[in-house]
Amino acid sequence: MRKHTKSTFTLIFLMGITLGFSQVKKSDTLNTGVIDVVKPYVPTISDAFKVKEVPALEDKTNESKKDIKYNIFSFPVASTFTPAKGKAAGVEKRAPIKLFDNYATLGVGTYTTILGEVYLNEAISRNESVGGYVSHHSSGGGIEGIAIDDGFSNSKIKVNYASRLRDLSWNVDAGFQHQYYNWYGLNEAFLANETLINSLDVGHSFFDIHFGGDITFEDTYINSGSFLFRRFTDNKGSGENRFVVNGKVDIPINDIEISTDFKFDYLGGSFDQGYYTTEELNYGNIQVGVSPTFQLKQDDLTVNLGVSLFYLNDRASGDNEFYLFPNITASYRLVNDVLIAYGGIQGDLIQNTYHEFANENPFVSPTLNIMPTDQVYNAYVGLKGKISSNMSYNVNGHYKADNSKALYKSNEVRNVSAEKSYEYGNSFGIVYDDVDTFGFAGEINVDVNRNFKLGLKAEYFAYNTDEQAEAWNLPDIKGSLFIDYQIDQHWFTGANLFYVGERKDEIVLEGALIPENLNKTIVLDSYFDANAHVGYHINDQFSVFAKANNIANKAYQKWLNFPVQSIQFLAGATYKFDF
DSSP states (O other): OHHHHHHHHHHHHHHHHHHHHHTOOOOOOOOOOOOOOOSOOOOOOOOOOOOOSSOOOOOSOOOOOOOOOOOOOOOOOOOOOOOOOOOOOOOOOOOOOOOOSEEEEEEEETTTEEEEEEEEEEESSSSEEEEEEEEEEEEOOOOTTOOSOOOEEEEEEEEEEEEEOSSEEEEEEEEEEEEEEEOOOOOGGGTTOHHHHHHOOOEEEEEEEEEEEEEEESSSSEEEEEEEEEEEEETTSOEEEEEEEEEEEEEEETTEEEEEEEEEEEEEEEESOOSSOSSOEEEEEEEEEEEEEEEEEETTEEEEEEEEEEEEEETTTOOEEEEEEEEEEEEEEEETTTEEEEEEEEEEEEOOOHHHHHHHOTTBOSOOOOOOEEEEEEEEEEEEEEEETTEEEEEEEEEEEEEEEEEEEEOOBOSSSOOSTTOBSOOEEEEEEEEEEEEEEEEEEEEEETTEEEEEEEEEEEEEESSSSSOTTOOSEEEEEEEEEEOSSSEEEEEEEEEEOOEEEEEEBOTTSSGGGSEEEEEEOOEEEEEEEEEEESSSSEEEEEEEEOTTOOOOEEETTEEOOOSEEEEEEEEEEOO
């Protein structure tokens, strides 16, 4: 018992001493210091050790995989299920539209209007075809308030031959046109003079004979060429000849090609007399032009750099002149086809002709002074693109300077000295002036599908003249809208709407006809012209249609003293056929 007690006491004593020493804390001998970095740390990356995809095994024994064999025990199971046979869904297939090479149209309407057209085309062989076109549009007149004949007629015929070979294609055509109009826009001072009205022969006929052709080459430096000869006359002794040749070639220089346009333009004509003289009035000139252009392409940017050089020989005066114009265009695709920026600055020597004046304004007198227009430059910028796959737009602005720009202006009204039927304020002459034009235009075209198309366009113009008081008969605003809708397989319809802003003209009175108003500027009101049509396809070949023109029923004046026909109706039929 004593022995165990002694051993226990000794163990407790040793544990107490050990705990006592463990409570003694020694002082910390670690002192703080400053470390000076004498070289910046530059880490490096060492090659990593790659583990092989198929490690080598160092085991002395490698056991191979045992092949496991599966045995499937199948036995028949009785079943009464019989699956139904599948049938492909049927898709309605529309019959292909039968296209015809020829058609004939005939229509009649109010104001004793007759409209007729015939188009013919026949394939002689695989590469040759011949065609023809005949049209006639006339009206007996009957405008309210007009006591003199105001009817018109326009007939034309044209034939052509085309050939397409492996390396070239060419075409020749010839035509004849006859137009008949009346100078019915008498000045108000003569409207009450029945004797004078009954004695006037205000008819004016135009005759046009032309022959031309064009040719296009494949894979050659000579790209294309064309020519045209036109003889234009009237029943007042006037005559005009014009011969034009155009060509386009690629001229190689070192490793580049210069696209070059060539032009030769001959014009010669005469009038029996001038408006202020009884002597014969002759005019004419020869133009020779060359326009080299070099194209640069860089990604979405395309730039055409070029100039246009013209030589002009005035046959009437014998003068010779040279003209140099810029010919620079550029386009940049900002966002693919969605947004394309474009611009340019170009110039041209514009050939004015009696044929073009008479087609734009059929009430001109056969006493015109004809000369070319020097378009010094036409600078323009714009944006265009596609909003979607079926909608496109185009917005642009331009500023151009034209020297000797042709302007239509009402001829002087004669009272005592009048000898011709166009000297009573019922005809127009041409005056020339240097005109600067600022314009802005925008258009949207929608082509939802083959059944619906829509187009909208608006233009604004501002003019600055040099000698003339106004830019005669030039509108400040123009707008148009067209709609074409195929309602279903049989019915179709459409509409055309036009808006033309105010224009200005001047009445010049001779002597003392109205002393207080010898010269007077007239503002022609703006006008809106709406036209619509509807038709029905009876079958693939035969259809009928009806048209309504000038639906607003306004006898507006497109030209001074020349009101147009009010609302007009026309109905007719079209027949398509093959030989």
